[in-house]
Amino acid sequence: MSTVSFLKNIRAALISIAGSLAAICIGLLLVAIFLVAVGRNPVETYIGIFTSAFGGSFAITETFVAATPIMLTALAVAIAGWVGLLNVGAEGQLYLGAIGATMIAITIPNAPSWQMIPAMFVVACLFGAVWSGVPAILRAKFGVNETIVTLLLNYVALLLVEFLIHGPWQDPSSSSWPQTMAFSDAAQLPHLFASRVHPGLFIGIVMAVFFAFLIPMTKPGFIIRVIGGNPKAAAYAHLPVVKYIIISMLVSGAIAAIAGFGQVSAIEGRLRSGISPGYGYTGFLVCWLARHNPLAIIIVSIFVGGLLSGADSLQLSTKLPFATVNIMQGTIFLTLLMFENIIQRFSSATVEAKTPEANI
């Protein structure tokens, strides 16, 4: 690569990063207007969020705890996105993973940990893959819009959890609480660093690094990029489009399911309806903020995880409702999306002007 084009790439990357930072600042400014309107000091609030997200080891580990399911679901969305599909169903796939893990934990409660954890992991992945496999097959074989199907399956998944914890799986010892019985010790993922951080975080990071390598460097990665870039060209080159679409969606669902497995096994220790405050949807936003880049997903999910864990302090110190964080997240996402076009215009202005296409 020539130095000129290398410098151009660097410049485009810098413009992109600067644009994202500017967008985040504008988003924070807009939220500041809201905070002032409800009589809070925005600077204090932001400092509060920052210190409770990143100030001190406890804060940081809690940020990682929140970032784990976000990272995994964001990766799930990205994998589908690379083949050009919109998986809005990470939330449902997460719940299916939780159901799968719980099923093993409560059916063989006395199994030793070395059998229990792998079994929970595998069944969780299988359940998540089934949940994403249905829209994948409908899409690949019948052309049904996967966005609608994955979105609607989220509600089915949530209702399925409600049914299980109110019905067959309800803990007999606490009949008033809609939840399963607590998992045995063998069914609980170990915690690390004397905190609530669990191996799910490392699965996420390893996966992200793995995909960051697979997509640009390998043959399957290339096929995935071609299918996402132009499925017609993929068919022209006789690439196995249907196979790759289905496999990608199955892997996507399985990775989202790992998030659910982590939540029930390491955080809650049982299945309840509140195991995810919309991690699947947050993961979707994070994936788009990171522009489907797996390494960027790691960073953005830690940032957003910090916002979420900072929300607790917001509730306590400033008496603002938890929804304020959702407002903040949504506003920043919107400003980033709006900046996307502007950034592209700036970076393409540096590239040579297009020669007009002769139409003769």
Added chain:
Amino acid sequence: MLSPTAAPAKTKTNNHITSVENMLPNAKQGISIRLESISKRFGNVLANDAVNVNIAAGTVHALLGENGAGKSTLMRILAGYHQPDGGSIKLNGNPVTINSQVQARKLGIGMVHQRLSLVPSLTVLENILLGDSKTSFIIDAKKAYKQISAKMAELGFTFDLFSPVWRLTSAEQQKVEIFKLLWKDAQVLILDEPTSQLSPLEAEEVLSVVRDLASSGRTVILITHHIEEILKFASEITILKNGQSLSTHKASQIKAADLAKLMIDDSVNQIQKIPAKTKNEIYLKLDNISLHQSANNRRLTNINLELLKGEVLGIAGLTGSGQDEIAGILSGQIIPNSGTLYLEGKELPWKVLQDPCLCAAHIPAHQFYGSIPSMSLIDNFLLRDISNKQSLMLNKKHIQEKAEKHINQFQIRPNNPSNLAGNLSGGNLQRMIIARELNKDANLVIAVNPCAGLDMAATQYVLQELRNFANQGKTVVLISPSLDEMLLVSDRIAVVCAGKITGVKDTCEISSESIGLMMGGLE
């Protein structure tokens, strides 16, 4: 040459009339058009080179020429889509500047494009109202229906105004497009290949409507490749060639064969043909192929075709006669409903043609099918190397070197291999696809309109490369709208008409005129 029938402006002495009000009194008597030394350049391509055309009011004037002769560019200039780099336009003898489509419309000029611009899900009535500035915020459908059907009756149009457009036949859709212009009071109608998607009968139907419009005082400019149609429906013909206007003729005074000879490009150098050493050795054979979507929609019927080693086989036919389907089958994109494939004498399943190692080099008809705009040139070159031979890991250095070699060989500009394919111009994108396909190690090459968007030198180069393939004993199938390209490089030409092969002839035995007749199913 014809003298312009410039109807003298009644009382005007003003030479620079551009306002509508001044034009309209003349418009009622028809508008004559004088295009004087119009030039237009796109990048490296000189699309129009000092073109002169005089068009009399109230006539059908045909523009004839090969692809890329500059017909569409000239008409897009007249309709306000492009501004000419030089030259002048005179309507009824008055010079005008046409800066925009809106202004062209005000001057009474309207154009129907090759690709129709109707909304299929809306009704005919809604489509007519769509581009109409008279349409108010709240649509008074009843009033509009009355006015439109009155106008239709006046002009002799019949179609169901309440039918959604997708239900209409292609001919009816074409007529709706023409009527849309008339509804906007167009006095000059430019029709860009209106019959390319129509059957001969439908073409007749549409063109007789067009002829009636001309005899009622409107000026019609017709772009088409069909010489027979022109002789039947146009009164004058201007031939364009390589961006220049060659000559103008009266339809009554010229023969089809002479027109064909005039429009053919003779500036392409002779291409060296080496007769195949192993004559008549069959590489691939399609035996009794049929392709249909339903019982009454047959796209290919009983096709028998033998592809010989060491030959270029041209497949000629009017647009949509089945040549694209044959290319689709040979490249493994389409599997026919019935018929047998023989490869070097062995009966084989159709899936063989999809094997990435065995499949043909294929220059597709549409650049979009053969490229990924969002990916780099390096990746686009790699697209066809993804076979079983490709290792799991991509060898970036090797791939990049290969890409640079292709870029230099075919002079793709800009020449940075990391550039996105989507940033290339049409001609350079075509070069990229050709570079990739011609470097593919394949025994069969399927080239569909390979020279689209290429200049003369590149065209020459590509045709020579295709010929070289055949000279090496490989098999080449060439499908092109330009008969001359095919006559130049092919050993044999198969002609398709309405999904059937109407003849296979050695190139040395036939002329473009007899191919023309076979394409129309007349021989």
